Amino acid sequence: xxxxxxxxxxxxxxxxxxxxxxxxxxxxxxxxxxxxxxxxxxxxxxxxxxxxxxxxxxxxxxxxxxxxxxxxxxxxxxxxxxxxxxxxxxxxxxxxxxxxxxxxxxxxxxxxxxxxxxxxxxxxxxxxxxxxxxxxxxxxxxxxxxxxxxxxxxxxxxxxxxxxxxxxxxxxxxxxxxxxxxxxxxxxxxxxxxxxxxxxxxxxxxxxxxxxxxxxxxxxxxxxxxxxxxxxxxxxxxxxxxxxxxxxxxxxxxxxxxxxxxxxxxxxxxxxxxxxxxxxxxxxxxxxxxxxxxxxxxxxxxxxxxxxxxxxxxxxxxxxxxxxx
Amino acid sequence: xxxxxxxxxxxxxxxxxxxxxxxxxxxxxxxxxxxxxxxxxxxxxxxxxxxxxxxxxxxxxxxxxxxxxxxxxxxxxxxxxxxxxxxxxxxxxxxxxxxxxxxxxxxxxxxxxxxxxxxxxxxxxxxxxxxxxxxxxxxxxxxxxxxxxxxxxxxxxxxxxxxxxxxxxxxxxxxxxxxxxxxxxxxxxxxxxxxxxxxxxxxxxxxxxxxxxxxxxxxxxxxxxxxxxxxxxxxxxxxxxxxxxxxxxxxxxxxxxxxxxxxxxxxxxxxxxxxxxxxxxxxxxxxxxxxxxxxxxxxxxxxxxxxxxxxxxxxxxxxxxxxxxxxxxxxxxxxxxxx
Numbered sequence: 001x002x003x004x005x006x007x008x009x010x011x012x013x014x015x016x017x018x019x020x021x022x023x024x025x026x027x028x029x030x031x032x033x034x035x036x037x038x039x040x041x042x043x044x045x046x047x048x049x050x051x052x053x054x055x056x057x058x059x060x061x062x063x064x065x066x067x068x069x070x071x072x073x074x075x076x077x078x079x080x081x082x083x084x085x086x087x088x089x090x091x092x093x094x095x096x097x098x099x100x101x102x103x104x105x106x107x108x109x110x111x112x113x114x115x116x117x118x119x120x121x122x123x124x125x126x127x128x129x130x131x132x133x134x135x136x137x138x139x140x141x142x143x144x145x146x147x148x149x150x151x152x153x154x155x156x157x158x159x160x161x162x163x164x165x166x167x168x169x170x171x172x173x174x175x176x177x178x179x180x181x182x183x184x185x186x187x188x189x190x191x192x193x194x195x196x197x198x199x200x201x202x203x204x205x206x207x208x209x210x211x212x213x214x215x216x217x218x219x220x221x222x223x224x225x226x227x228x229x230x231x232x233x234x235x236x237x238x239x240x241x242x243x244x245x246x247x248x249x250x251x252x253x254x255x256x257x258x259x260x261x262x263x264x265x266x267x268x269x270x271x272x273x274x275x276x277x278x279x280x281x282x283x284x285x286x287x288x289x290x291x292x293x294x295x296x297x298x299x300x301x302x303x304x305x306x307x308x309x310x311x312x313x314x315x316x317x318x319x320x321x322x323x324x325x
Numbered sequence: 326x327x328x329x330x331x332x333x334x335x336x337x338x339x340x341x342x343x344x345x346x347x348x349x350x351x352x353x354x355x356x357x358x359x360x361x362x363x364x365x366x367x368x369x370x371x372x373x374x375x376x377x378x379x380x381x382x383x384x385x386x387x388x389x390x391x392x393x394x395x396x397x398x399x400x401x402x403x404x405x406x407x408x409x410x411x412x413x414x415x416x417x418x419x420x421x422x423x424x425x426x427x428x429x430x431x432x433x434x435x436x437x438x439x440x441x442x443x444x445x446x447x448x449x450x451x452x453x454x455x456x457x458x459x460x461x462x463x464x465x466x467x468x469x470x471x472x473x474x475x476x477x478x479x480x481x482x483x484x485x486x487x488x489x490x491x492x493x494x495x496x497x498x499x500x501x502x503x504x505x506x507x508x509x510x511x512x513x514x515x516x517x518x519x520x521x522x523x524x525x526x527x528x529x530x531x532x533x534x535x536x537x538x539x540x541x542x543x544x545x546x547x548x549x550x551x552x553x554x555x556x557x558x559x560x561x562x563x564x565x566x567x568x569x570x571x572x573x574x575x576x577x578x579x580x581x582x583x584x585x586x587x588x589x590x591x592x593x594x595x596x597x598x599x600x601x602x603x604x605x606x607x608x609x610x611x612x613x614x615x616x617x618x619x620x621x622x623x624x625x626x627x628x629x630x631x632x633x634x635x636x637x638x639x640x641x642x643x644x645x646x647x648x649x650x651x652x653x654x655x656x657x658x659x660x661x662x663x664x
Binding site: 020023024027028031033034055056057058059060061069072073075076079285289291292294295296297299302305309 | 637643
């Protein structure tokens with residue numbers, strides 16, 4: 001599942017999450033001349049991306065959609081050289097000078113990391129989910145989709161990430177049962193349209209996943225869709241549901257959190273591991289205000305710049321000194 | 326051209342009682358009209374707090390004096406500083422906030438409600454957000470005061486144009502000094518950056534740009550001891566701190582970027598200040614006086630970024646709202662009559 005790509009490029013900064021905190025951090029680090037890679041799950045994968053009308057982002061009277069606001073910040077970051085990759089952080093190794101982040105598409109290496117994953121993490125697991133994880137339950141179609149060639153799978157979720165992963169699965173699976181927790185998808189129109197019209201996809205609106213059934217491996221899912229309970233046989237279940245927990249699962253306990261799961265940082269937004277910083281809703285300080293998340297991203301980025309340049313002395317070109325004293 | 330969308334159904338009418346008079350009782354008085362104060366006002370206005378902003382004489386704050394802002398998020402093409410300032414002002418107005426180009430000359434944070442005197446009027450606030458910002462620090466050397474505004478400046482954006490094909494000195498080694506030094510090369514023939522340390526504090530992008538710029542030269546480990554001139558500036562007398570040697574750098578203009586001075590004289594003895602004069606606050610932007618909050622550069626010696634100031638303004642306003650009880654129309658609560 002985690003294949004180390006030995007040829008991976010080493011970036012100065014890896015930002016995990018491309019919402020207002022992450023994208024602003026990337027804008028600042030890229031503009032400061034640091035090579036910057038943003039790992040992100042898509043424009044509408046975060047809290048701001050799914051917000052309708054924003055009228056209190058200062059200087060932008062709006063109303064402007066959250067997705068458009070995020071898009072503008074990303075464009076600005078990209079204009080200074082920040083790179084964006086559509087991927088999800090699955091595992092991390094943060095100690096040492098080279099920080100490694102594993103995603104569905106490979107490993108990313110950075111001298112510093114800014115965690116800006118937000119707080120749309122799930123609060124609880126579905127019965128059977130943890131027991132069958134790796135035995136049919138997965139969070140990464142890009143990683144595991146190929147195991148389900150000509151099999152039936154279920155996907156639970158409603159955002160861009162869920163839809164993109166489901167579309168990935170259609171390349172392998174014979175049938176993709178898409179369980180949307182909401183009556184309508186909360187994904188970009190073109191993605192939603194592609195999913196709804198795909199011949200291998202069966203769409204279940206307002207679907208609540210109740211149980212993942214199986215002894216050794218996944219055998220079926222039980223769910224309620226529009227008030228009707230159903231059990232359908234599947235061999236794979238891919239889960240992209242959202243809640244309101246800080247997203248830190250990929251850290252596997254490497255960083256201290258508060259009792260409620262929020263990452264802890266010092267006054268310069270650095271975590272307990274040197275070179276690893278965090279900003280935005282994952283800190284749970286002031287939830288869901290784009291300008292505050294952006295402010296935290298800028299501060300974390302400036303702290304990263306100091307961290308990476310802290311011991312670096314300027315060596316001026318003395319030939320440029322022309323004044324005789 | 327500034328385009329604003331005023332037809333949104335979100336457009337709020339001014340909160341009741343807002344027109345109550347030239348002076349009067351406000352839920353919130355914001356001191357300062359820069360990004361921090363105006364963001365606080367946007368949030369407070371949207372929460373329907375009766376809000377007054379005393380902007381001071383540079384409405385919009387430091388961005389109004391800045392050439393181009395490239396790093397305020399959500400402006401992918403950059404934005405002219407004065408335009409960004411106007412956008413903040415318009416945005417606050419849109420939520421029914423009262424803006425006055427006036428500034429406090431005296432405050433009383435021991436009274437309830439808090440009392441704010443300007444040279445023209447007296448205002449009362451149930452809560453106050455201090456967002457008075459910081460102003461550029463002076464060197465304190467002979468000649469500086471005499472020539473300030475006539476050859477000595479702290480605003481290259483404002484005054485750089487006057488030095489076309491002339492020589493200028495920039496004092497300082499941080500981001501501002503280098504950024505403004507680079508900016509000045511658009512006009513000046515030569516820019517000499519004088520810095521007292523043997524290394525530059527500025528971030529890499531500025532160091533690299535400045536070092537690569539053929540019009541810029543550096544005098545490190547060097548201090549300015551005097552600004553020289555008869556009717557106009559003719560140069561600076563400098564001393565090398567390592568060798569003790571002194572010399573004269575001829576120049577027509579001197580730009581000083583040696584840090585900022587928080588504007589807190591008014592609050593001494595009432596609000597807790599740190600050793601450098603910055604207002605001390607907690608992470609929720611609260612000061613030692615309950616009901617008085619603080620935002621922006623006046624409490625931030627480190628970041629001094631528009632977005633960071635704006636973020637702290639948003640927090641301060643939400644905290645002020647919480648302090649007021651979270652009720653949009655607190656004037657209807659008993660015991661809160663205007664004095």
